[in-house]
Amino acid sequence: MRINNVAFVVLTLLTVSQVNAAGFQVNEHSASGLGRAFAGEAAIGDDATSLARNPALMATFDRAQLSVVGTYVAPDVNITGYDDVAPGVYSTTAAKNSAHNVAPAAVVPAMYYIQPINNQWAFGLAMYSNFGTGTEYADDYINNTAAGTTNIATATFNPNLSYRINEQFSIGVGVSAIYSSAELKRSMPDPNSPNAPHINVTDMDGDGINFSWNVGALYEVNDNHRFGISYKHSSKMELEGTFSGKHATTGASVTDNIDGTMDNTLPAILELSGYHKLTNQFAISYSWQYTTWSDFDDIVAHDSEGREVLRKNENFNNSNRYSVGTEYYATESLTLRAGYAYDEQAADSTLSIPDSARQWYTAGMTYKATKSLSFNLAAAFVAGKEVTFTDEVPPESGKDKTFTSEGDAWLYSAQLNYSF
Template identity: 35%
Template sequence: MKQYFSLRASVCLALASMASSSVLAAGFQVNEHSANGFGRAMAGQAATPENASILATNPAAITEFKTAQFSAQVSYINPQVDIRGDMDVAVYNESGEVLFANTYDASEEDIATSAAVPSFFYTAPVNDKVSWGIGAFSNYGLATDYSDSYNGLHFADDAEVTSFTLNPVVAYKVNDTLSLGFGLNVTYAEAEIGTAIPQAFGALLGSDALGNATIVKMSGDDVAFGWNVGALWQATETTKLAFSYRAETELNLEGEIESDLGAIIPAVAELYNQGGSLDLDLAAITEVAINQQLNDEWSVQASVVFTEWSAFDKLNAELDSGDDLLLKEEDFEDSLRLSVGGTYLYSDKITLRAGYAYDDGAVSYEHRSLSIPDTDRHWYTVGATYALTESTSIDMAYAYIKGREAAVSQQRSIGTIVSDLTATEHAKANVFSLQVNTSF
């Protein structure tokens, strides 16, 4: 019975790794919607309507376009996330005496998976006052994967969250200086996570065959609905100000929970090999932005983005059997991203951009884990636009994102085996974005 309850706690904590963070933004947020915006670290994005990709940030800004616009973007994200640390392991008998103790390497290289993130946007004016559009993009996602030989697989093995949002919008030009916009969001999300018994633990549990056995694997998906609003104000002839808000999206991921350990612990087979659901809230996002024209060639941009990660306070699972399990108190914290950028019109065909952003992490030290190694990060970006014709252009951007070194400390039990892990996370990423825009 003692072994069962220890394993049950391990399973619950393992399920919590569904909230693993991305190296690119606080929590597991995705910002790759616009190559032109990415070139200036997304600074002033809500106030800078250059092409149809503005729809993802501020629906009100699409009234600036007098003809139909189409933009297609793809970003290639190449992260490098390394874990360096040690894990102290002790095996106890029923009397609490230590039967075995050892220190294992808990280091792992390149745990985050590279990915291509596409997005598509279309906008069109209905008349002088009303415009509409639709966007297809992702606001949240992650992918981490530890090797089969990693000694901390019972803390984290693999985790993947993928989301996709369709965002139809309508905008109204109130007067010559003010536009308002409203959108609906249809978001599909799927997730798969798993943890396993490390190979080194097989012999400690009495069978080498238990090495790499799945402790728990859960997969599920859901469709949820939300909304967003925006405003664009031409404060002066050279100053645009913007406000945008994307509401929280509440998902209930339904799927299956599986475990390989039912053969040795029947209660595990009964409890975890069944259907279930897990609540996952995608945080609300608020942006205040400015675009200031300095002269005919130069302009500067800035944004403050507030993400309400405090809504992600816990993970709660409901199993088909009726069991209601509080998996983990997450206690994420609200985060800020501050960004500044500049745009230079080099010629009629070439526009150059650069930017910097400071992105505040959403996870505090006491809640950081191998699956949630979130930390503060710095963005350094450059970009350019080349006009192929009067109606078609290509945007390119590159970003180097550097995370602050983050300390991780965790403890977990599997039966009579107790593990204490102390490690640091080192994260960086290279991101390449390419976008084509056309008007017609």
């Protein structure tokens, strides 16, 4: 795959399994947030990772801080195929339509820095991702004309400014340069030699940089009660790359790579959050997140003459995410967390993106080693709902096959925070 060597991509580029959030949204921005299922993220501001959710939270910092995060995603996504003669009835003849462990494990990195300028202004820089997905089927999988390899990755470079209006109100704004890349590979069995390697049908890859903006606001009732709102604007993902395989418009077989483009819109994200410290040791937080997935549309690529060379129909719908979290301040050095979240399904399931509704069960902790140095650890179990769906598998003249997908994931996250 041809990818531009952009320096910050080394730190933030990822390919994330679709099992961990609705559609292919990435929420793994911090270990502190993961511990409470990312509840209250637009209102809490307990470390520099808050930049990923609400730039207005920078106004609460009186010292510069650096946060570095790494999250390991270990998914288990399996596809069960059904007998063509009796749809919905599994038999031994349907085993060839099944696939196991189709979502590879991935590491999700992120880095954040906040620098107060004076009592009113602060500057921050965030490097993370909001979107990514990856499915990889075995080379000899019989349905690889609809499955194969699908990778979409983004990396965001996001400078921000915040301004404290008064003791209660703060606002923040940021701009983003978003590096995006996509890869789609499809193949089919050789009808003349069933045991021979599959024939290439589609091989499309590309990358590009697009731009967006984000805003946020924070209202502090007092030190123990805060409310936050943030908004990330949608952005046009314009990718340029190469294509080979069967041309969808002309029907010709393209053996040499030709120039191709693929355009999609990454959705907007709105988040409302609250945080309430009810006692000296116990606090609750909550969030509602709304993502405009309907902006994404189908996956379509064109050649240099504007003719369609590839199409993968998707049906995305706007989705909600609800989360609630708790924090227990055991000592001055130790904070314990737990959380629960529910992700609505954002897209009709397909072999390439077998989306489903998900429930998150999370736990985490923060240990303050010194006044300046702290560590966060968190783990989460994400349970995906079993979904039965149909997918068109060429070259069978538009004939649909029936599948069931089931997927869970374990997430493990570590984070270091250092204040200057």
